Amino acid sequence: xxxxxxxxxxxxxxxxxxxxxxxxxxxxxxxxxxxxxxxxxxxxxxxxxxxxxxxxxxxxxxxxxxxxxxxxxxxxxxxxxxxxxxxxxxxxxxxxxxxxxxxxxxxxxxxxxxxxxxxxxxxxxxxxxxxxxxxxxxxxxxxxxxxxxxxxxxxxxxxxxxxxxxxxxxxxxxxxxxxxxxxxxxxxxxxxxxxxxxxxxxxxxxxxxxxxxxxxxxxxxxxxxxxxxxxxxxxxxxxxxxxxxxxxxxxxxxxxxxxxxxxxxxxxxxxxxxxxxxxxxxxxxxxxxxxxxxxxxxxxxxxxxxxxxxxxxxxxxxxxxxxxxxxxxxxxxxxxxxxxxxxxxxxxxxxxxxxxxxxxxxxxxxxxxxxxxxxxxxxxxxxxxxxxxxxxxxxxxxxxxxxxxxxxxxxxxxxxxxxxxxxxxxxxxxxxxxxxxxxxxxxxxxxxxxxxxxxxxxxxxxxxxxxxxxxxxxxxxxxxxxxxxxxxxxxxxxxxxxxxxxxxxxxxxxxxxxxxxxxxxxxxxxxxxxxxxxxxxxxxxxxxxxxxxxxxxxxxxxxxxxxxxxxxxxxxxxxxxxxxxxxxxxxxxxxxxxxxxxxxxxxxxxxxxxxxxxxxxxxxxxxxxxxxxxxxxxxxxxxxxxxxxxxxxxxxxxxxxxxxxxxxxxxxxxxxxxxxxxxxxxxxxxxxxxxxxxxxxxxxxxxxxxxxxxxxxxxxxxxxxxxxxxxxxxxxxxxxxxxxxxxxxxxxxxxxxxxxxxx
Numbered sequence: 095x096x097x098x099x100x101x102x103x104x105x106x107x108x109x110x111x112x113x114x115x116x117x118x119x120x121x122x123x124x125x126x127x128x129x130x131x132x133x134x135x136x137x138x139x140x141x142x143x144x145x146x147x148x149x150x151x152x153x154x155x156x157x158x159x160x161x162x163x164x165x166x167x168x169x170x171x172x173x174x175x176x177x178x179x180x181x182x183x184x185x186x187x188x189x190x191x192x193x194x195x196x197x198x199x200x201x202x203x204x205x206x207x208x209x210x211x212x213x214x215x216x217x218x219x220x221x222x223x224x225x226x227x228x229x230x231x232x233x234x235x236x237x238x239x240x241x242x243x244x245x246x247x248x249x250x251x252x253x254x255x256x257x258x259x260x261x262x263x264x265x266x267x268x269x270x271x272x273x274x275x276x277x278x279x280x281x282x283x284x285x286x287x288x289x290x291x292x293x294x295x296x297x298x299x300x301x302x303x304x305x306x307x308x309x310x311x312x313x314x315x316x317x318x319x320x321x322x323x324x325x326x327x328x329x330x331x332x333x334x335x336x337x338x339x340x341x342x343x344x345x346x347x348x349x350x351x352x353x354x355x356x357x358x359x360x361x362x363x364x365x366x367x368x369x370x371x372x373x374x375x376x377x378x379x380x381x382x383x384x385x386x387x388x389x390x391x392x393x394x395x396x397x398x399x400x401x402x403x404x405x406x407x408x409x410x411x412x413x414x415x416x417x418x419x420x421x422x423x424x425x426x427x428x429x430x431x432x433x434x435x436x437x438x439x440x441x442x443x444x445x446x447x448x449x450x451x452x453x454x455x456x457x458x459x460x461x462x463x464x465x466x467x468x469x470x471x472x473x474x475x476x477x478x479x480x481x482x483x484x485x486x487x488x489x490x491x492x493x494x495x496x497x498x499x500x501x502x503x504x505x506x507x508x509x510x511x512x513x514x515x516x517x518x519x520x521x522x523x524x525x526x527x528x529x530x531x532x533x534x535x536x537x538x539x540x541x542x543x544x545x546x547x548x549x550x551x552x553x554x555x556x557x558x559x560x561x562x563x564x565x566x567x568x569x570x571x572x573x574x575x576x577x578x579x580x581x582x583x584x585x586x587x588x589x590x591x592x593x594x595x596x597x598x599x600x601x602x603x604x605x606x607x608x609x610x611x612x613x614x615x616x617x618x619x620x621x622x623x624x625x626x627x628x629x630x631x632x633x634x635x636x637x638x639x640x641x642x643x644x645x646x647x648x649x650x651x652x653x654x655x656x657x658x659x660x661x662x663x664x665x666x667x668x669x670x671x672x673x674x675x676x677x678x679x680x681x682x683x684x685x686x687x688x689x690x691x692x693x694x695x696x697x698x699x700x701x702x703x704x705x706x707x708x709x710x711x712x713x714x715x716x717x718x719x720x721x722x723x724x725x726x727x728x729x730x731x732x733x734x735x736x737x738x739x740x741x742x743x744x745x746x747x748x749x750x751x752x753x754x755x756x757x758x759x760x761x762x763x764x765x766x767x768x769x770x771x772x773x774x775x776x777x778x779x780x781x782x783x784x785x786x787x788x789x790x791x792x793x794x795x796x797x798x799x800x801x802x803x804x805x806x807x808x809x810x811x812x813x814x815x816x817x818x819x820x821x822x823x824x825x826x827x828x829x830x831x832x833x834x835x836x837x838x839x840x841x842x843x844x845x846x847x848x849x850x851x852x853x
Contacts, residue, residue, distance in 0.1 A: 118146045119629070123666050125150055126631035127704075128734050128744075128768040130158035148173050149201045152208070153631075159766040167216075170209040173202065187213065191223060195230045200626050203238040206231060210245070221253045235273050235620060235642075237627065237635035247279045256286035273642060277309050281316060288324040296324060301333070304340040305369050315344040335360045339370040342377040350377065362389045371397045372404060379411035384420045388427055398431055401651070406435025409443075418443035434464035450477075454493060462500040466680060468832055471506060475513055488517045498537075502683050505839070508541030515547060531555055535575040539598075540687030542839040546819050548579030564588055568596045580689055580842070582849035588689075589849055597692055598684045605694030608675065611660040618643075621657065628665035631735075636661070652681060659698065668703040669733040675699050688846040697853055700843050703732050704745070707774045715782035720848070721792055722746075722778055724840035725799060728833065735768050743767035746777025756780060793818060796837040801830035 124132045133150050142148045148169055155166035171186050172178050176196055179186050195206065210227055213219050219227060228246040233239050243262075250258040263283045266274055275283070280303050288296035300317045303309055318341045321330055335357055342350050354361070354377075361378065365371040371394050378387040387408065391398070398404055405425055412421045421443040425436050441456035454477055461470055474497060478489045488494075494514050501507050511534055518527040531551055535544055548555060555577050564574035564587050571588070578584035594602070615621040620643045627636035640661065644654045655674040662670030675698040679686050688696040702708065702723060712719045729747035730736035742749050744767040748756070753767050756776040765772045781795065787803065788794035798806045805827070813824040825831045847853045 118144070121146045121150045122630045125153045126629060126665070126667065126734070127770055128157065128631075128766065129771065130154055130160070130766060130769055131771050134158070134160070145173070145199065145201050149205060149630075152205060157766070157768070159764040159769070167212055170205055170212060173205040174209050184218075187218060191226050195232075198232050198234075200238075200623075200630065203231065203236065204630070204632065207238050207241060210242075221249055224249045225258075233270070233274070235639075236623065237632075237638045240274055240276070240638070243274045244276050244279050247282050251282050251286070254289075256290045259283055259286040260290060260292075272646070277303065277306070277313055281313055284317075285320060288320060293324055297321065297329075301337045301340070304337070305367050307369050309369075311344060314341060317341065318344045336365055336367055336370045339365065339374040339377075340367075341373075343373055343380065354381070358386065361386045362393055364393050365390075365397075368397045372402075372407075375404060375408055376411065379408045380415075382412065382415060382417055382420060384423050387424055391424075391428065398428075400431070400433040403433045403435045405431055406433050406439060409436060409439030413439045413443055416446075418446045422447075432463060434460055437463060438470070455496075458497050458500050461497075462502065465502055465504055465506050468506070469828075471509060472828065475509060478510075479513060479517075486520065488521065491517075503537045503539070504683060504685050505538060505541035505687070508538040508543030508546075509835075511538050511541075512543045512547055512550075515551065519551075527551075528554060528558070531576065532558055533569075533572055533576055535580065536572040539575075539580070539690055540685045540839070540843070542835040542842070544575075545579040545581055545842065548577075548581065548584075550819055565591050565593065565595075571596050575689070580687070580846065582845055585849075593690065593850075594692070596690055598687075598690055600682055601679075601684050601690075601695055602692050604678060604682065604684070605692045607656055608659050608698065609694060611656045612664060615657060615660045615664060621661065625661045625664045628661055628667050628670065633667075636665075652678065655681075663698075668701050669731055671698050672701055672727075673731055686843070688843050689850055693851050693853070696847060696851060700727070700840075700847050701732065702853070704770045704774060707770055708778075711775045711778040715778040717778060717782045717785055720841055720844035721781060721785070721795075722774065723844050724792070724837050725777065725781060725796070726774075727840045728837045734770055734773075744773035745770055746773045746780075748773060748776050748780070752776075752780065791818075792841055793822070793834055793838055796834045797822075797825070797830050799837075800833040801827055805830070 121133070121136075123129075133154050137147075137151065142151055152166055152169045152173065154160075155162045155169065168179055168182065171182070171190070174195070175186055175190050196202070198206075210224075213227070214224065225246060228242045228249070231239055231242045233243065247259055247262065250256075250262070259282060263271070263275070263279075280299065284296050284299035284303065287293075287299060300321055304314055304317050321333075321341075338353060338357075342353070345353070361374060365374065371390070374390060375387065378390060391405075405428060409421050409425050412418075412424065421439055425440050437456050437460035441453050441460055444450075444453035444456060454474075457470065457474055457477070461467070461474060465471070478493060478497070480487045494517060497510055498514055501510060511530075515527060515530060515534065518524075518530065531547075531554055534547060538544060558573075558577060560577055561570040561574050564570050571593070574587065575585070582589065615625060620639050624636040624639035624643070627633075627639065640654070640658060643649070644657070649657070655678050658674040659671050659678070662668065662672075662674065675695065676686065679695070679699070684691075686699055688700060700723075702719075708719050708722050708726075712722050726732060726745050729742070730745045732745065734745055736745070736747065737743055738747055740749070743753075748767050750767070753765070753772075753776060756779055757763075757765055760775070760779065762772075767773055767776070781799065784795040784798045784803065785792070788798060788806075794806065797809075801809075809825050809827075809830075810821070813826075814821045822831060822834060825834075
């Protein structure tokens, strides 16, 4: 049982309270990491006496396996009131409503907001009391303040107190308005103006909101309905053409058609606002008027850029309307624009029209611009090879070479190169095969297939001369790695050597920037505050601050992601550090091969979070730590509260039914699959069982972990002929094929981190 805190300890906390920053940091990290076992252990023999300690118990009683909603409610009242309560009394709520909120730390703000939600759900506060409560928070650039402001506007709207809404928003100065006015609040403000008779001002606000790039379509529907309601018919029809463009896709079809008929020439003109341009583009795509569509794009080329992928979005609308010829006509009219989605819908449209030559050409172009889509990678292989019983037919070498030459050198190219080598072998092209084998590693560094190729073509590779000094230059190193497959067991000549001369272009600079960005984050008030929210597990609130900062500073996507990497490290949030470092590598087309990356990058994408737990349970289960991390990386990407579409939970993504079975076998009565202690323990136990059942071979075990032991037995029965590599290519379930390749590749990467980086 957790110890009950005393009135005196809480008062001490709130009047005099300060305590070790380290202790506070640990508590915050435990909350973020769902380490309820550590929080429970901390309060077995002592009462909480600090603000963060009380908050840890609030979260414990909300999210742990031993949660208690009533205890949580009383803790929230105690925290916000500033003194201990041991039972609910309306007088305590009255005291909170009557008194000023004390110092407003993050923990107190969160407690304040969560108590408000609880009071509303229990129907304890009336509308006036809700407004009184919400007004107690300081209106800072803080996400809890923003939530409270948004809620306050909603409370006034529900009470039809339009003047209060107008006064609140008008009181904001320009910078505050940028932060506090969510799109929903902006709409409520415009509606309040209209209901108060300020129709002209309301119209301006509605139109400004409609033209905002971040306004979702469902809100534009409300804007259109309100404008129709509050404006006369003449006033609505006399809106500026550019303003109506923002509403075309949500207007009544007959009204939109009438507008188009009367103003068709305007669709050939230059449109200053990018949102108006895109929505006019979308309307014409739905209308399927390709002539006007092309004219509109020609007049507004300045709005086209690869990041927005406007052409791809047009192609998508036309494609799903099954107008494949129009996709070709519009997208091929603009060859100078090279966004990936444009090529995807050209490929799909040519495929639907049965024109294979052009379809494959655009499929290769799509993968050249966005090679990370494994579905389309497999689609390319399915075109290049066809199987008729035991016989494999290969496409013309022209297609193979086009794909090999255009695809960037990344791990995802591995399967293509593997099958290309098999094609050369099966068609008797021995000279070319030997030439390709001498340097294949450079094309697919970091791929699962580097070791598959080494294994399958070992007889030929063993005949190739091994470079005497593999660290002499890049060419020698890649020839050496092509023979060893990057396996540390066969790479002794380069272990403990400085390979900095061969690091991928821009990778070293990326590592330096990521390290420097931490100082920028710590030195900025907003980013530092965002880090604090991430540290305590409030990712959504932290991310909202990052989004606001990025917009205000006009950050590029690269700058924003570098910032999130740094915030992840500062807040001990491995998921964000690893996820956004990997994303940056993808943007820069840098392979994630730890052999050829500086430690400053490789350690960020192949970290070892919860090392004490992984070491303990992997040792108890007699499996390698690297196996556990390989699975964890693919299952949750180190995110403790990850939940899949099928409801698998936690770091190791244990299904609830599997969790119950493992708990029973391990004699565990109460548990949470989000708790790393439970997830890693259960996952290690299950993995150990699968490894034992499959000859201690992670390749087989990974398929069983993903597809289930029963499916593995069935697939083995139907497709295995003694060669695992060939078997994997024939596994009928794509997800399990991909899962095996990715997790085994992760395992290899962790082996390399030990051997090459000492980590």
